[in-house]
């Protein structure tokens with residue numbers, strides 16, 4: 619399975635995928651990392667893993683569609699088959715979603731369909747839920763929607779802050795995102811279409 623990973627920030631999920639591949643848990647290669655934020659740490663991690671990183675800064679494009687067209691071109695140039703959104707903080711348009719129909723996976727730090735959008739961990743804390751978690755899902759046009767692949771739950775503890783709760787959720791993210799990619803890779807292989 620040839621993966622393209624898209625990240626906007628720290629890239630700990632990128633790291634978890636790269637490690638799972640190195641450990642032989644996923645039969646896949648990371649073709650390219652696309653990042654949109656010049657100060658993201660994800661490309662530093664990519665360099666250490668020998669993965670090519672391409673900066674596509676959304677501020678350089680006049681619309682979301684033009685930006686997504688450039689992303690699709692880049693993914694195709696690197697022969698990407700599946701796209702993994704690993705902390706990608708931009709809304710996708712049909713330009714990208716249709717080019718990789720049912721082959722875009724997202725990780726979101728809540729138990730969807732609760733707490734869509736940004737600040738999901740803060741939303742959970744404010745709602746006073748006692749169980750939080752994360753969701754890996756296939757991407758459809760509506761933000762943080764589409765068929766759910768895997769979820770994991772964590773407790774919310776009385777003294778939690780956004781930081782402590784997010785850290786607990788991220789431990790689960792780093793487990794279920796590689797697991798979901800492994801499932802996708804296995805499905806692909808059983809249909810004989812994968813590599």
Ligand code: GRF
Nearest residue numbers: 628629630631705725726727
């Ligand atoms: C994760 O919490 C993910 O669920 C959210 O953005 C965060 C990215 O973390 N969409 P990282 O950059 O992979 O460390």
